[in-house]
Every structure is written in structure tokens, then in C-alpha cells.
Amino acid sequence: MPPNLTRRRFLKGAAASVAVPYLISGSVLRADTAPSNRIGLGAIGLGARNSSGRLAVGGNAQVTAVCDVVKAKREATQQRIGNGCKAYNDFRDLIADPNVDAITVATPEHWHVIPAVTAAKAGKDAYVEKPLSLTIREGRVLTETFRRLGRVFQHGTQLRRSGANRHAVELMLNGRIGKIHTVEVGSRPGSRCGCEKPEPVPEGLDYDLFLGQAPWAPYCPSRVGVKGGRPWTFIRDYAGGFVTAAGIHYIDLAQLGLGTDDTGPVEAEGEAVFPEDGLFDTPLTWHVEYRYANGVKLIYTDNRKCAEGTKFIGAEGWIHLGTGSPKAEPASVLGSQLGANETRLPPAAGHGFIDCIRSREQTSCPPETAHRSTTVCHLANICMLLGRKVRWDPEKEVFLDDAEANRMIARTMRSPWHL
Amino acid sequence: MNPTNANLVLAAADAPPPEAEKPDPVEQAFQDVLEYELGGTRKALYVLEDHINRTYGDAAARREIVGRLLAMLENPEATQGCKDFACKKLTLLGGAESVPALAKLIGDDESLAVLGRYALEQMPQPEAAAALRDALGRTKGRVLIGVINSLGARKDEQAVAALIRLLADNDAAVAAAAAAALGKIGGSQAAAALRAARSKAAPEVRAEIRPALLACAECLVASGNKDEAQAIYRELSGEDEPEWIRAAVEKE
Numbered sequence: 201m202p203p204n205l206t207r208r209r210f211l212k213g214a215a216a217s218v219a220v221p222y223l224i225s226g227s228v229l230r231a232d233t234a235p236s237n238r239i240g241l242g243a244i245g246l247g248a249r250n251s252s253g254r255l256a257v258g259g260n261a262q263v264t265a266v267c268d269v270v271k272a273k274r275e276a277t278q279q280r281i282g283n284g285c286k287a288y289n290d291f292r293d294l295i296a297d298p299n300v301d302a303i304t305v306a307t308p309e310h311w312h313v314i315p316a317v318t319a320a321k322a323g324k325d326a327y328v329e330k331p332l333s334l335t336i337r338e339g340r341v342l343t344e345t346f347r348r349l350g351r352v353f354q355h356g357t358q359l360r361r362s363g364a365n366r367h368a369v370e371l372m373l374n375g376r377i378g379k380i381h382t383v384e385v386g387s388r389p390g391s392r393c394g395c396e397k398p399e400p401v402p403e404g405l406d407y408d409l410f411l412g413q414a415p416w417a418p419y420c421p422s423r424v425g426v427k428g429g430r431p432w433t434f435i436r437d438y439a440g441g442f443v444t445a446a447g448i449h450y451i452d453l454a455q456l457g458l459g460t461d462d463t464g465p466v467e468a469e470g471e472a473v474f475p476e477d478g479l480f481d482t483p484l485t486w487h488v489e490y491r492y493a494n495g496v497k498l499i500y501t502d503n504r505k506c507a508e509g510t511k512f513i514g515a516e517g518w519i520h521l522g523t524g525s526p527k528a529e530p531a532s533v534l535g536s537q538l539g540a541n542e543t544r545l546p547p548a549a550g551h552g553f554i555d556c557i558r559s560r561e562q563t564s565c566p567p568e569t570a571h572r573s574t575t576v577c578h579l580a581n582i583c584m585l586l587g588r589k590v591r592w593d594p595e596k597e598v599f600l601d602d603a604e605a606n607r608m609i610a611r612t613m614r615s616p617w618h619l
Numbered sequence: 620m621n622p623t624n625a626n627l628v629l630a631a632a633d634a635p636p637p638e639a640e641k642p643d644p645v646e647q648a649f650q651d652v653l654e655y656e657l658g659g660t661r662k663a664l665y666v667l668e669d670h671i672n673r674t675y676g677d678a679a680a681r682r683e684i685v686g687r688l689l690a691m692l693e694n695p696e697a698t699q700g701c702k703d704f705a706c707k708k709l710t711l712l713g714g715a716e717s718v719p720a721l722a723k724l725i726g727d728d729e730s731l732a733v734l735g736r737y738a739l740e741q742m743p744q745p746e747a748a749a750a751l752r753d754a755l756g757r758t759k760g761r762v763l764i765g766v767i768n769s770l771g772a773r774k775d776e777q778a779v780a781a782l783i784r785l786l787a788d789n790d791a792a793v794a795a796a797a798a799a800a801l802g803k804i805g806g807s808q809a810a811a812a813l814r815a816a817r818s819k820a821a822p823e824v825r826a827e828i829r830p831a832l833l834a835c836a837e838c839l840v841a842s843g844n845k846d847e848a849q850a851i852y853r854e855l856s857g858e859d860e861p862e863w864i865r866a867a868v869e870k871e
Contacts, residue, residue, distance in 0.1 A: 320830075321826065321827075321829075321830045322826070323861055323862075323863030323864070345830070348830075348833055348834065348837060348867065349830065349833070349863070349864075349867045350863070350866055350867040350870055351863075395658060395659050395660050395661075396658045397658065397659075398656075398657075398658060415703055415730075415733055415734060415737065416699075416729070416730040416733065417657040417658065417703075418657055418658060420658050423658070474665065476662070476665075477660050477661055477662055478660075478661070479658055481661060585668075586672060586675075587669075587672035587673075587675075588672070588675060603743070604675075604711045604712070607710055607711050607741045607742070607743075608711065610740075610741060610772070611737075611741075612710075612733070612736050612737040612738075612739075612740040612741060612769060612772070613765075613768065614729075614733045614765070615729065615732075615733065615761040615762065615764045615765030615768065616761055616764045616765070616768070616792060616796065617768070618768035618771065618772065618796065618799060618800075619772075
């Protein structure tokens with residue numbers, strides 16, 4: 201059972217009427233930042249999803265340190281940033297850097313939570329790419345750690361910050377398409393790869409650090425993707441495939457639209473087509489059906505069967521959200537204006553990562569929200585790997601009457617890693 | 620031999636074996652997996668995963684499968700990949716009968732030790748916890764740290780005394796792991812040991828002790844030991860503590 205469940209409920213109740221600062225304390229800015237008052241960002245993981253540069257736009261933050269287990273990447277990034285930026289192989293050294301106030305994490309999934317929790321334990325804030333975690337337990341530990349230590353956290357699910365998407369959700373919350381009975385989520389399908397023989401570890405790659413918590417396996421190029429790409433996404437020891445990595449955006453929109461940011465479904469059942477062979481062992485295609493406690497059905501599948509994005513189907517129409525503009529039937533729904541007394545979502549503007557490092561308020565995607573959305577994806581993988589329906593208690597975060605599924609909530613970490 | 624008989628002999632030689640002689644795909648997979656190399660063909664693994672899923676609820680079939688998985692661990696010819704697969708499946712299926720074979724993997728070879736812990740850490744049986752506690756006394760370095768981490772993840776209260784001893788280990792990484800594990804387990808005894816160790820601890824151990832103490836304090840509050848929790852909060856509010864720790868305590 202998550203600790204402090206009673207306190208979380210109490211705080212949630214109290215926060216309904218009063219905006220409670222996430223941390224009531226003074227500056228977290230470096231004492232030596234004069235003349236600049238910028239937040240020092242440390243970027244861990246320097247691939248395509250590294251958001252540190254984007255977060256630094258506007259001058260309120262600057263990238264003071266970078267870290268990657270691939271030497272060529274970190275040195276090239278360091279050179280491009282200049283300005284005294286340090287380069288580290290080991291994220292622990294970056295976190296210990298006094299010029300780093302907060303970190304961004306854009307590593308393989310098995311390396312999302314450990315650096316974030318390490319940063320929190322060192323008094324630093326964290327922005328973590330989606331999906332939040334490799335396992336359900338990791339997400340809960342991160343959530344509890346950031347809460348207990350009063351650190352700011354943002355999850356990289358940008359779609360829920362989009363003004364157009366939020367307005368569409370507000371329209372749904374105010375009944376413009378009637379009572380929602382079904383949500384359909386379509387994601388990009390997975391990928392396959394041939395078998396690969398072991399090769400010597402290339403110069404400039406810290407392979408032991410890449411493996412991290414995952415069990416030892418011999419190096420081969422498609423395990424790591426030194427030259428580019430994210431092949432590790434499709435290897436179970438490091439990630440959940442596109443079930444987590446791609447679908448999380450749209451599952452997160454589903455959670456937002458259903459008003460279930462602090463809970464989740466109670467049942468999941470589905471099947472997957474796995475690669476016939478090869479290094480990649482996560483689903484190529486899938487079809488999972490969830491049921492929420494209020495009876496809403498969520499269908500999660502790949503985009504061959506259902507348009508990519510999130511489609512909310514109500515008694516009086518539907519609204520589809522994704523990376524583009526919302527669509528609806530009837531189309532006139534989207535032109536509807538909210539009345540003064542109608543329900544609105546909390547504003548996302550002003551609640552981005554850098555804003556909240558200064559204000560010490562919750563970001564628009566705090567840990568609990570990130571954890572709950574990612575858990576929905578984990579439930580999909582678990583029920584498909586077990587090949588049967590699973591029943592989930594989102595309050596206690598355990599599977600009902602399924603000892604095997606409960607053993608999949610966490611994974612043992614290779615030494616010396618722990619949470 | 621007349622041409623007709625010769626044709627029959629040739630036809631018989633080329634014909635596929637009768638149905639009864641074709642190897643059972645599951646049985647074949649149990650054989651093939653012994654040679655599975657990580658990164659190599661996974662076909663046998665998928666056959667066995669499917670077989671495991673289809674036998675859900677069949678206690679006899681599951682016992683047979685567990686027996687075969689344990690045999691893989693004992694088989695000196697089985698590859699690392701085979702043992703990796705076996706331990707990952709025993710993580711889900713293993714019971715008390717699996718503990719000895721898994722515990723035997725926790726030795727000097729880190730790549731095997733993690734496989735043994737992979738299963739033992741997630742298995743709810745008390746025998747699994749006992750095996751991990753036993754491993755504390757016969758392992759060192761990263762393998763020992765892994766065992767400590769597993770006991771912390773299991774929140775094993777029976778390991779507290781041993782972990783308290785390791786809090787004073789000369790290896791700071793071992794001591795830090797012990798501190799983190801005690802924080803996860805919580806309780807008065809763990810909290811007292813962490814408080815006592817704090818001032819003498821090396822910087823990297825102290826860095827683990829602080830969040831461990833906050834976690835202990837939270838558990839103490841939840842169990843009604845508010846006075847002990849308050850004592851921890853008072854100590855962590857000291858001027859020599861980092862500002863952010865004092866702020867975290869302040870909001871409690």
C-alpha cells in the first residue's frame with residue numbers, strides 16, 4: 201500500500217480550496233549566480249529527446265553540465281553549448297556539481313527514475329522524459345520521494361499542456377459530448393530487429409553504466425544505438441516498447457480527459473503480437489481493453505486499428521485529441537465557449553518546469569499524474585505478457601488474486617543500483 | 620529390386636516422419652533454450668512463455684515447469700542466456716522449493732548473482748528473505764551491495780540487526796547501501812541506528828542517511844511514534860543541515 205495514503209487524501213482535500221505550495225522555503229538558486237539569476241540545468245542523456253536546450257530558452261535557465269555514457273555525444277554537446285559547460289560520464293558526478301540546480305533526464309527508460317531520485321536526495325529538481333518509469337514500483341517510489349523531499353518534478357508529456365487540448369477536455373468535462381462511455385487510444389506500432397552476435401564494446405562507451413540496473417547482456421550495436429536511434433526502446437530489460445514510449449502521450453490525455461489523474465483502471469485484458477525472433481522482444485502490435493471503476497472502457501491499440509491519438513466517445517458525440525488540432529463530431533462542439541460557472545482545468549501556463557522551480561508550485565504534470573498515466577501502460581504490458589485479464593486496485597496499487605502479476609510490479613536491480 | 624519396390628523405398632526415405640515421431644514443440648523448446656545466447660534466436664523462449672501462460676491454474680503443469688527451470692540452473696552446460704531466462708520465469712513462478720538453487724547463484728560472479736537476486740527479491744516466501752540474509756555473510760563488494768539492496772527492497776525487518784552492523788562498514792558504498800536499506804525498512808531500531816551513525820559517517824553515507832531518516836520518520840508517524848519522528852525532524856532542522864533538508868522537514 202503506498203505510504204501516507206491518508207495524508208495524500210487529506211492534502212488533496214485541503215488543496216481543493218487552497219493552492220498549497222509544493223515547498224515552503226527560500227531560494228534554490230545558486231548563491232554564486234550573480235550577475236545572472238539563471239537556474240543551472242544538468243542534462244542527463246543527450247539524444248533527440250534532450251529538452252534542456254528548450255527549457256533554457258528565454259534566459260531563465262542555462263545548461264551548465266551535460267552527461268552521457270557515449271563520450272562523443274557528451275563532448276560534442278559540451279562544445280556546442282560552451283560557456284563553461286561541464287561534461288560528465290557518470291550522472292552522479294553531474295548531480296553533485298554545485299552549478300546544477302535541476303536536471304533533465306532523456307535516457308533509456310530503465311535510467312529515468314534512478315537519476316531523478318538521486319537528484320531529489322541531493323536537493324535538486326527534475327524534468328523526466330516520458331514514460332516515467334520501467335516498473336510500477338519505480339513510479340511510486342519516485343512520487344513518494346519527490347513529495348517527501350519537497351522537490352519539483354515535471355514529466356515530459358507535452359500534449360496535456362496544449363491549450364487546444366485542454367480546452368477540448370474542459371468541453372468534455374462540462375458535458376458537451378454527453379457522458380463519456382468509451383475512449384480509444386491509438387499508438388505507433390512497435391519494431392523488430394534481427395539477432396545480433398556479441399561485439400567488443402566500442403571505444404568511448406561506458407557499457408556497464410548503460411546497462412545500469414538491467415541484467416548483464418553482451419554488447420551488440422542494436423542494444424545501445426551508439427550511432428543514433430533508440431533501439432533499447434524495444435528491449436524489455438530497458439523499456440516497455442512503444443506500448444509505453446509512444447502511447448504514453450495519448451494514455452496521458454485519456455487520464456486527463458477522464459479526470460483520473462490520481463487513479464487508474466480496475467481491469468486490463470489484451471493480446472500482443474511479438475516479433476517472431478530477434479533482439480527486440482516488446483509488442484509489435486497490440487489490443488488492450490481496460491475498464492475503469494465508473495464503467496468507462498478504454499481501448500488501447502496500435503494505429504493500424506485506431507487513429508493515432510485519443511478519442512473520447514460520449515452519448516452525444518466524440519472528440520479526438522492528438523498532436524494536431526482537436527477534431528470533433530459534431531464539429532460545432534469545439535467552437536463552444538465555456539460559461540463563467542463551468543468547470544475549468546488548472547492553468548498549464550506558468551506551471552512549466554522552470555516556472556515552478558522558482559515558485560515551488562506543482563508543475564502541470566507532477567509525479568503522481570506521471571506515475572498514474574505510466575502505470576496504465578505498464579498494466580497493458582503485464583496483462584499481455586501474462587496472456588490473461590488482470591484486476592487492479594488503483595488505491596492499494598496491487599493486483600487482485602494474481603500473485604504472478606504482483607511479482608511484476610517491481611524488478612530487481614543489478615548492483616549497485618537501488619531506489 | 621524391382622522398380623516399384625525401389626520407388627517405395629525412396630519414397631519412404633524422403634517422407635516426413637510419422638506424427639508420433641515429431642518432437643513436441645514445448646519439449647524441443649526446453650532443449651533448445653539450454654543453448655540460448657543473449658542476442659540470439661528467441662524462438663524457444665516464446666514457445667516456453669506461451670506454454671507457461673497456457674498452464675496458468677494447472678498446479679501440476681506448473682510444478683513440472685518449475686522443476687525444468689531449476690534444472691537449467693543446475694545444468695553446467697546451460698548458457699548465461701538460459702539462466703537469465705530461467706531466473707526471470709522463476710521470478711514469477713518460483714516458490715520455497717526454488718530458493719536453494721537461486722541462492723546458490725549468489726556468489727562471486729556478479730552476472731549470476733543478479734539473476735539469483737532477480738527472483739529472490741520478488742518472491743514473497745520467507746525462505747527467499749532468509750537466503751538473502753544468509754548471503755550477507757558470504758559476499759562482498761558489489762554482490763554484497765546487491766544483497767543489501769534486495770533486503771531493503773523487501774523491507775525485511777529481520778535483516779535490521781545485520782544491516783546496522785554494515786552501516787559501519789569500511790567500504791563507504793556498502794555502508795551507504797545499508798543506510799538506504801534501513802530507511803526503506805524503517806522502525807525505531809533502524810531510525811536509532813541511522814541517527815547514531817549520522818555524525819561519524821563519510822559524506823556519501825551521510826547523503827543516504829538524511830533521506831533514509833526522513834523516510835523512517837514518516838513511517839514512525841504512521842505507526843503512532845510521533846515523539847521519535849519529532850526527534851528526527853529536530854535533528855534534521857539543525858543549522859549544519861543543507862537548506863533543502865531543513866525546508867523538507869519544515870513542511871512536515
